[in-house]
Each structure stands twice: as C-alpha cells, then as structure tokens.
Amino acid sequence: MTNDVYQNKIKHYIMQMPSLPTSVTKVIEVCNNPKTSPVDLDKVISLDPVLMGRVIKLINSAYYGIQNKITSLVRAIIMLGLNTVKNLALSTAVLDRLSDKNSFKALNMEGFWRHSLCTGVVAKLIAKERKIDTKQLDEYFAAGLLHDIGKIPLNNIVSDEFIKAMAIADSEKIPLYLAEKRAFDMDHTDTGAMIVEAWHLTGAIADTIRYHHSLELYSGEYKDIIITVAVADNYANKNGIGFSGCLYPEKIPNEYWDYLKISKEWLHEIDETVRSEIEKASIFLKIKE
Numbered sequence: 364m365t366n367d368v369y370q371n372k373i374k375h376y377i378m379q380m381p382s383l384p385t386s387v388t389k390v391i392e393v394c395n396n397p398k399t400s401p402v403d404l405d406k407v408i409s410l411d412p413v414l415m416g417r418v419i420k421l422i423n424s425a426y427y428g429i430q431n432k433i434t435s436l437v438r439a440i441i442m443l444g445l446n447t448v449k450n451l452a453l454s455t456a457v458l459d460r461l462s463d464k465n466s467f468k469a470l471n472m473e474g475f476w477r478h479s480l481c482t483g484v485v486a487k488l489i490a491k492e493r494k495i496d497t498k499q500l501d502e503y504f505a506a507g508l509l510h511d512i513g514k515i516p517l518n519n520i521v522s523d524e525f526i527k528a529m530a531i532a533d534s535e536k537i538p539l540y541l542a543e544k545r546a547f548d549m550d551h552t553d554t555g556a557m558i559v560e561a562w563h564l565t566g567a568i569a570d571t572i573r574y575h576h577s578l579e580l581y582s583g584e585y586k587d588i589i590i591t592v593a594v595a596d597n598y599a600n601k602n603g604i605g606f607s608g609c610l611y612p613e614k615i616p617n618e619y620w621d622y623l624k625i626s627k628e629w630l631h632e633i634d635e636t637v638r639s640e641i642e643k644a645s646i647f648l649k650i651k652e
Contacts, residue, residue, distance in 0.1 A: 366548035376520040386411035387456040394449040401440035424646040444498035450505040468522035478605030483507030484640040485595035506571040513555025539609035
C-alpha cells in the first residue's frame, strides 16, 4: 500500500472513533471560563452520574492520598481546583475511549499505558521539584499520560506496517517517530493531532500531543509542559518502564536541562518514587471497573 492509502485508512479510523461525552466537553468549556466557580462545575459534572462517580473515586484513591473520604464534589473541586478536576474528567474520558484491549494489535496495551503512566508521573514529579503551583501539577500528569495517543490508530488500523516501523527503529537505533515517517510519511504526533481536532481538544494536553517531538516548531504558551513531558517520555523509554515501541529515544537537548533547572543526577535518584507513584496512578486505568 502507498502512504496515501495508509493515511486515508488512519483518517477514516479517527473519524469513526466515538466522540467524547457531552458532559466532558461541557466541563472543558466551563473550566475555560475564568468566571467559573466550583458550584458551576459541580452542576455540570453532577448531570453525569458516571463521570461524577469516577471523579469521586479518583479523588479518594491513593493517588491523592487524602486522609478523610470526600463525598462532596464541590468540596473536592475547592480542594483540588478547577483545573485538576477538568483534567481528571478529560483523562478518564479519553482512556475510556482508547483502552479497548481487543483493539491493540502491535503494541501490548498494558505496556503502552504503563509507559504513559510513567511519563505522566515523572512529568508531575519534575514540576513538583521545580515548585510549580500545586493546582497545575495534574496538567503535567495528564499531558504526560495522553502524549502518545496518536500511536493508537497506527497500532490498531495499520498494525503490520507499525510493527515494521518499530523494527526499523530497533535495527537502525533511531527514534520510533522517525521510522514512522518512513513507513507512513507521518508520525504519531500527526495522528495525535487528528484526534485532537476530532475531539476539539485545546490547551496543554492538545499541544503536548502535537509537539512533544518538535518543540522547535512550537510558539504557544505551554512550552514548559511540553519540555517537561519530553524529558519524562525519555526517562520512561530509557528505563524501560512499560513499552511505547521506542527503544532509542533522542538525546535530551542541553537547553532542556538548562530550561528546567533540574540535574540528570536528580532524575536518576527518583526511580523508587516513580515506581511507587505509577502504582498509585494505575487507578486511572482501573476507573471503569
């Protein structure tokens, strides 16, 4: 098949993907309004009992480590902030749409999502080390968790060629996205951008999905998050935590380290913390249970 045929198959697949729930798109819309209050967000989430149940379950999980059980959504929103609750709602909705084990053909689903969890966890730990506002930390986690969703259409609909791309990356010791370009004349950030457009996603998560391998092309406001996720992604790949198909990630540019003002040594010292936090964050993958 030609690259045009592959691209058309991928585009058709993405166009046929179930859209995000109306309640989640409404949550995003409401949270993007600077005048929104916790009560406003509570009203929107409360209209969807499934979404409300998932958010409450997450808030009371080991991931947040809140000692006293929270049953009031308004209280949860006040404690965690609008941005955190928005990212919880969006992350669970995306995972709900993309975590069909039977669809995964080239990549192992558990390995892929463990890599994604690791990237999210490390991005959040880096942000925390850099003293980023606590109510922004989960935006780093969510961006890391969802950064590679563009691989899912490649994995599910053109799996044979995706396996060949992984083999090329492995044999030539190059990053997977470069091998994808050879196989499809596009990479997983391009397919991720199609998902972003299909689901009308905006903000840090959308920009991270698009630009985590091409920051030099980026001129938006979320450079901090994208750089952080790129470093976290490299950490997950280098340490073999989960598997995203990339055994030979690109070296982190020195300017990234200078920008983040964290040391490579610090990153090597957080291995145990990372593994512990991944286990806590695995609630995101179990939220449908």
